[in-house]
Amino acid sequence: xxxxxxxxxxxxxxxxxxxxxxxxxxxxxxxxxxxxxxxxxxxxxxxxxxxxxxxxxxxxxxxxxxxxxxxxxxxxxxxxxxxxxxxxxxxxxxxxxxxxxxxxxxxxxxxxxxxxxxxxxxxxxxxxxxxxxxxxxxxxxxxxxxxxxxxxxxxxxxxxxxxxxxxxxxxxxxxxxxxxxxxxxxxxxxxxxxxxxxxxxxxxxxxxxxxxxxxxxxxxxxxxxxxxxxxxxxxxxxxxxxxxxx
Amino acid sequence: xxxxxxxxxxxxxxxxxxxxxxxxxxxxxxxxxxxxxxxxxxxxxxxxxxxxxxxxxxxxxxxxxxxxxxxxxxxxxxxxxxxxxxxxxxxxxxxxxxxxxxxxxxxxxxxxxxxxxxxxxxxxxxxxxxxxxxxxxxxxxxxxxxxxxxxxxxxxxxxxxxxxxxxxxxxxxxxxxxxxxxxxxxxxxxxxxxxxxxxxxxxxxxxxxxxxxxxxxxxxxxxxxxxxxxxxxxxxxxxxxxxxxxxxxxxxxxxxxxxxxxxxxxxxxxxxxxxxxxxxxxxxxxxxxxxxxxxxxxxxxxxxxxxxxxxxxxxxxxxxxxxxx
Numbered sequence: 001x002x003x004x005x006x007x008x009x010x011x012x013x014x015x016x017x018x019x020x021x022x023x024x025x026x027x028x029x030x031x032x033x034x035x036x037x038x039x040x041x042x043x044x045x046x047x048x049x050x051x052x053x054x055x056x057x058x059x060x061x062x063x064x065x066x067x068x069x070x071x072x073x074x075x076x077x078x079x080x081x082x083x084x085x086x087x088x089x090x091x092x093x094x095x096x097x098x099x100x101x102x103x104x105x106x107x108x109x110x111x112x113x114x115x116x117x118x119x120x121x122x123x124x125x126x127x128x129x130x131x132x133x134x135x136x137x138x139x140x141x142x143x144x145x146x147x148x149x150x151x152x153x154x155x156x157x158x159x160x161x162x163x164x165x166x167x168x169x170x171x172x173x174x175x176x177x178x179x180x181x182x183x184x185x186x187x188x189x190x191x192x193x194x195x196x197x198x199x200x201x202x203x204x205x206x207x208x209x210x211x212x213x214x215x216x217x218x219x220x221x222x223x224x225x226x227x228x229x230x231x232x233x234x235x236x237x238x239x240x241x242x243x244x245x246x
Numbered sequence: 247x248x249x250x251x252x253x254x255x256x257x258x259x260x261x262x263x264x265x266x267x268x269x270x271x272x273x274x275x276x277x278x279x280x281x282x283x284x285x286x287x288x289x290x291x292x293x294x295x296x297x298x299x300x301x302x303x304x305x306x307x308x309x310x311x312x313x314x315x316x317x318x319x320x321x322x323x324x325x326x327x328x329x330x331x332x333x334x335x336x337x338x339x340x341x342x343x344x345x346x347x348x349x350x351x352x353x354x355x356x357x358x359x360x361x362x363x364x365x366x367x368x369x370x371x372x373x374x375x376x377x378x379x380x381x382x383x384x385x386x387x388x389x390x391x392x393x394x395x396x397x398x399x400x401x402x403x404x405x406x407x408x409x410x411x412x413x414x415x416x417x418x419x420x421x422x423x424x425x426x427x428x429x430x431x432x433x434x435x436x437x438x439x440x441x442x443x444x445x446x447x448x449x450x451x452x453x454x455x456x457x458x459x460x461x462x463x464x465x466x467x468x469x470x471x472x473x474x475x476x477x478x479x480x481x482x483x484x485x486x487x488x489x490x491x492x493x494x495x496x497x498x499x500x501x502x503x504x505x506x507x508x509x510x511x512x513x514x515x516x517x518x519x520x521x522x523x524x525x526x527x528x529x530x531x532x533x534x535x536x537x538x539x540x541x542x543x544x545x546x547x548x549x550x551x552x553x554x555x556x557x558x559x560x561x562x563x564x565x566x567x568x569x570x571x
Binding site for chain 1: 256261316317319320323342343344345347348349350351352354355356359360361362363364377381382383384385386387388389390391392393394395432433434435436437438439440441448450451454478496497499502503504510511521522525528529531532534535545546547548549550551552553554555558559562563565566567569570
């Protein structure tokens with residue numbers, strides 16, 4: 001079975017967010033980039049399923065410029081077999097989805113996995129777009145994925161519960177907790193990752209459909225109003241009369 | 247040409263987030279000089295759909311196919327696309343929910359539409375451009391996004407738009423068939439399992455949340471959280487370490503890799519406020535933090551705080567609520 005796992009390169013979760021002086025772009029200066037935490041669930045689960053099947057391949061795909069390669073190598077160190085980088089800045093979700101669909105079609109992958117969303121742009125869009133571009137089912141967001149032959153059984157989160165869904169390959173799923181415990185690379189993985197193939201291809205497809213005109217930071221908080229613990233009940237009065245939320 | 251609003255229904259009722267989406271859609275319609283039509287998905291009653299008039303909807307399309315009761319991606323996508331074509335809708339508005347995101351992303355390809363999710367404000371349409379404001383960087387920033395092309399899809403974040411309420415106005419409910427076939431139900435769920443929710447309030451829909459962290463010391467102490475939640479009509483939630491050690495189920499975990507919530511009131515009890523937790527709750531309107539450590543980083547993000555022991559403070563709060571009512 002051929003797994004394709006799509007990963008994004010995102011600012012480390014503890015990053016203080018700042019923008020360029022014109023507010024048009026994220027300010028990358030001094031920021032460490034990591035594999036999108038949601039994508040780590042997809043990557044680890046693909047590797048686990050491959051191992052359980054005793055065969056097959058896990059290919060990692062990233063749409064990004066050359067500076068994303070350290071994180072692609074990290075995915076190879078965790079256990080992916082090979083990687084493809086589409087050499088382009090990820091302009092919007094539709095642009096990225098087109099690149100993934102194109103690679104998926106050419107490689108005839110059986111299972112396409114990715115994280116629920118990226119922690120920078122929080123789009124939660126790419127999975128559905130890829131499914132529709134390829135004309136195959138999408139399950140999003142998936143909390144559990146098991147395979148038996150060509151049939152997958154997934155748990156899909158819905159508000160207030162879950163659906164148990166069965167689909168045949170090929171399909172797309174976006175992954176989230178508690179699908180698996182994400183793996184970290186070991187020394188052997190890091191050594192072998194250096195020699196695993198990483199192919200670079202050029203982008204295709206139509207122009208993006210959205211553009212960020214400007215970024216802004218949320219207004220600063222006024223500061224916390226502290227209520228003494230012995231007068232805790234006072235808080236309830238403030239929430240009713242001042243904040244008007246209860 | 248009308249604005250098409252997708253309303254999600256459950257057990258015959260229109261979900262609260264869909265009332266907000268209906269209000270958003272009717273205000274967009276007014277901005278564009280047209281009317282707003284809704285298309286209902288899930289299990290609905292005609293009487294409840296007609297009440298969408300109170301949110302400014304003039305007409306509701308309803309396909310009574312019984313298999314649409316539960317979410318089916320293929321069937322819902324076709325149903326909404328058919329409604330959009332029938333209404334010649336250039337703008338489609340849906341909730342930024344798991345259903346909305348699943349369907350919205352497929353629809354955007356099928357209808358060749360631009361898509362913005364996580365939207366928190368009404369669009370700006372000055373000078374021919376169409377700009378929407380959306381949350382980004384896990385709630386640490388906002389982006390004004392320009393939607394290109396003739397068709398646009400907007401997924402509205404919960405609790406970011408006040409639901410309109412014009413009592414007594416009704417919408418006309420119209421039977422509608424998207425001619426769905428068995429093939430459209432190929433990805434229908436084999437089983438739907440609903441989770442037990444404290445007090446029956448769904449966390450993603452809640453406008454008040456009481457949440458506990460490791461400071462609660464163990465699952466046996468959760469009745470303190472539940473008592474306060476029940477008294478103020480809130481849903482309960484927890485931090486990641488708490489769900490990791492199985493004190494509480496995963497579906498209550500809020501944070502960067504859990505559920506993102508944006509209620510009017512978020513009360514954090516015994517949660518220090520790791521940046522990953524803040525990412526899931528920082529767009530709450532009012533944040534209250536109760537922690538015995540005055541240095542807990544969460545106090546920096548809070549509007550109100552109590553430095554004290556949760557085991558002492560929580561019963562006092564519950565008692566104070568009871569005295570109010």
